[in-house]
Amino acid sequence: MQIQSGKNKKDMNFELNLIPVFDILSACICFLLMTAVWIQIGSMDVSQALGGQSSDAKNPPSVLVYLNPKGEIQISLKDVTMAPTNLSKVSVHGQNGEISWKLIDTYIVSLHKSAPQVKTALIMPGSKSQYEDIVRLMDKFKVHGVSDIGISPL
Amino acid sequence: MLHTSPLKRQTMGSPLGGQSVLKPRGWKANRQMIFTLALTSLIDAFSILVIFLLINGPDNGTGVQANKNIVLPEATSASKMEVGTIIRIEQGRYFVDNREVLVSELTQRLFEAQKKINKKTEVPRLIIQADRKSDYSLLNPVIMAAAQTGYQQFKFAVLPGAGAKL
Numbered sequence: 001m002q003i004q005s006g007k008n009k010k011d012m013n014f015e016l017n018l019i020p021v022f023d024i025l026s027a028c029i030c031f032l033l034m035t036a037v038w039i040q041i042g043s044m045d046v047s048q049a050l051g052g053q054s055s056d057a058k059n060p061p062s063v064l065v066y067l068n069p070k071g072e073i074q075i076s077l078k079d080v081t082m083a084p085t086n087l088s089k090v091s092v093h094g095q096n097g098e099i100s101w102k103l104i105d106t107y108i109v110s111l112h113k114s115a116p117q118v119k120t121a122l123i124m125p126g127s128k129s130q131y132e133d134i135v136r137l138m139d140k141f142k143v144h145g146v147s148d149i150g151i152s153p154l
Numbered sequence: 155m156l157h158t159s160p161l162k163r164q165t166m167g168s169p170l171g172g173q174s175v176l177k178p179r180g181w182k183a184n185r186q187m188i189f190t191l192a193l194t195s196l197i198d199a200f201s202i203l204v205i206f207l208l209i210n211g212p213d214n215g216t217g218v219q220a221n222k223n224i225v226l227p228e229a230t231s232a233s234k235m236e237v238g239t240i241i242r243i244e245q246g247r248y249f250v251d252n253r254e255v256l257v258s259e260l261t262q263r264l265f266e267a268q269k270k271i272n273k274k275t276e277v278p279r280l281i282i283q284a285d286r287k288s289d290y291s292l293l294n295p296v297i298m299a300a301a302q303t304g305y306q307q308f309k310f311a312v313l314p315g316a317g318a319k320l
Contacts, residue, residue: 131289135310143230
């Protein structure tokens with residue numbers, strides 16, 4: 001294309017038609033909005049409390065947790081050497097049928113400090129125990145280093 | 155060449171060119187009343203939106219999706235979801251891989267699902283999705299059936315709480 005001066009200047013401008021681009025982008029956005037995931041779902045690992053171990057296996061130090069329908073939690077330690085007596089067997093009473101999470105937190109923190117070798121917990125819920133309470137309890141144990149958590153069937 | 159062509163009156167004048175004050179172009183350099191929409195900024199915004207949605211991505215391949223009838227419990231120590239057999243408990247009904255099953259059929263269905271897993275390359279995992287207000291009595295049949303069919307790992311589907319790192 002030749003650039004000339006004077007009256008016969010060649011126009012170097014051109015116009016780009018953006019309508020098809022806009023169409024394609026709109027279609028892409030609609031599709032992606034329909035298929036996008038807005039809620040991330042995580043997972044909490046639990047092992048089963050039945051079987052899986054040979055009879056010769058040595059039982060690791062563990063904490064047993066029993067959930068009472070009245071919101072009471074009974075905690076006991078098993079095969080834990082040098083366990084503090086005030087933590088060996090504890091009953092945490094709930095209020096109005098609900099679990100007292102502050103007391104549970106306090107106990108787990110004390111247990112982690114006094115007996116850090118405890119890495120296993122077995123939770124024995126009652127039939128009326130709520131799923132979110134079980135998950136919250138497992139979460140609290142995991143946060144404080146008790147990584148192997150088993151759940152017992154009724 | 156266009157100014158001598160018989161097709162001159164057939165050609166389209168440039169709407170933007172006609173708006174120019176200094177050097178108007180188009181038919182007789184008249185101001186045209188056609189409304190012009192500047193699409194450039196709109197295309198920019200749409201492009202950014204498309205790139206964001208592409209990066210955000212669809213389902214990560216695990217098959218676990220949020221359900222409007224189920225409010226999952228929250229957990230801070232949630233880990234990344236992995237592929238496995240999904241069992242969903244919704245309003246007292248059991249769904250294994252989105253197919254409804256009776257309580258009495260749970261063991262059989264989980265056994266069939268486990269048989270399909272190639273144990274050399276994959277560990278059998280059971281992903282349990284239930285509402286946070288469910289009683290444990292609803293989960294118990296699942297736990298029992300899974301224990302009988304040899305699932306080695308359970309994963310409870312949870313919503314990541316504050317501080318969770320997925």
